[in-house]
Amino acid sequence: MKHDAHKLVFIGAGNMAEALIKGVLHKSLASPEDVAATDVNGVRLEYIRSAYGVETFEHNAAGVALADVLFLAVKPQSFGEVLPEIAEHLNREKTLVISIAAGVSTSRIESALGEGTRVVRVMPNIAALAGVGAAGVCAGRWANGDDLARAEDILGAVGVAARVEESQMDAVTAISGSGPAYVFYLIEAMQEAAKELGLNENTARRLILMTVRGAAELCESSGEPAALLRERVTSKGGTTAAALAVMKEWGVKEHLVEAMRAARDRSNELSGPKG
Ligand SMILES: NC(=O)c1ccc[n+]([C@@H]2O[C@H](COP(=O)([O-])OP(=O)(O)OC[C@H]3O[C@@H](n4cnc5c(N)ncnc54)[C@H](OP(=O)(O)O)[C@@H]3O)[C@@H](O)[C@H]2O)c1
Structure with missing residues (x-):
């Protein structure tokens, strides 16, 4: 002992x-x-x-x-x-x-x-x-x-x-408590896209999981803001820019923020009166 x-x-x-x-x-x-x-x-x-x-x-x-x-x-x-x-x-x-x-x-x-x-x-x-x-x-x-x-x-x-x-x-609940589900949702979307674009399911899964882990690890090890890393990987007129333009047009980021606000509010409701 x-x-x-x-x-x-x-x-x-x-x-x-x-x-x-x-x-x-x-x-x-x-x-x-x-x-x-x-x-x-x-x-x-x-x-x-x-x-x-x-x-x-x-x-x-x-x-x-x-x-x-x-x-x-x-x-x-x-x-x-x-x-x-x-x-x-x-x-x-x-x-x-x-x-x-x-x-x-x-x-x-x-x-x-x-x-x-x-x-x-x-x-x-x-x-x-x-x-x-x-x-x-x-x-x-x-x-x-x-x-x-x-x-x-x-x-x-x-x-x-x-x-x-x-x-x-309630904010922690909305960000990291429920957070894994948001990342699973992103993984699902990437898997659906990979299928449609003709990638084999197992190959896509391996690539996607390492991509998610790699992005998080790079963000942590570099200490740089996510926005800066995103800008650095987005060449003008390139493939990443094409994808991000669609996300911007559809307000994906704003909707994600809205979703987390809803999670915070729900957490607040579920925990009842504070005292
Ligand atoms: N899982 C998550 O992702 C997560 C995330 C954040 C917070 N939490 C919190 O973590 C806590 C545990 O979650 P969990 O997912 O580990 O739940 P869980 O797997 O259902 O574990 C709870 C255990 O407690 C037993 N139990 C029920 N009544 C009991 C009693 N009176 N005395 C002693 N044991 C009793 C349950 O047995 P029976 O199944 O037979 O009822 C079950 O084995 C929850 O309060 C949850 O809010 C969980």
Whole structure:
């Protein structure tokens, strides 16, 4: 066991919890004996135990009592049931609570778990399953800088984590939370075009996926704005210019911005009254 090991306990051992368990073990942020998970689904628990060698519990209470860091990784609709159960067994001095549930505010969690509970809220995305997720992280009322840093370290094991204010969580949801779907949509469009233009499906898939990854990596490694990279690759009168002229004519960029505004508004509606 690492000298600074803390017991990480996941309430809900679904897809996101699995991604995080895999990430922290792979990056040696914790050993299997420092990690535990609970779930209502016994088959799922058996899988998590045998795949990762972590401790599992059928009852949330057993996990809560052990936790230094307690991850709330159930669906938002399960919070009504899970929070009172946690409140009964939580050690408020010891345990940092990290919620990854979409749209559940820190104030809702704090009022259910009691005054002084240190809560960090995270908005991850599905790419965490591939170890390359992007997450927004914000502190609740009683969480401190060390708590945020701990959440960032753990999320950092499955991608990047960026600190934001809680008031920006709907924006994070619209940009990086739902973001992978926008990129899948672009990939779909490129695949449809490739088919129409006569490319073999497998060849097109390989070329497109590397193109998307390559563009992101070049943007990151060069540190240059996307607009500048786009201009540099667009010769006057060339093929890229022909494609971009169509996109401009159809207002593709403006419509994408509009789409993300709609996602932000929907996130705001779904998370209900703020408080
Ligand atoms: N997946 C994503 O891309 C994504 C992105 C951003 C945020 N999130 C957030 O991450 C959280 C987890 O999502 P997920 O995709 O990992 O969900 P998931 O795969 O459905 O995992 C949730 C697990 O919790 C179990 N569970 C249900 N009620 C429980 C209870 N009372 N006590 C203990 N376990 C219980 C579920 O069992 P049953 O299936 O038997 O009900 C399931 O195994 C959600 O709050 C979601 O908003 C997910």
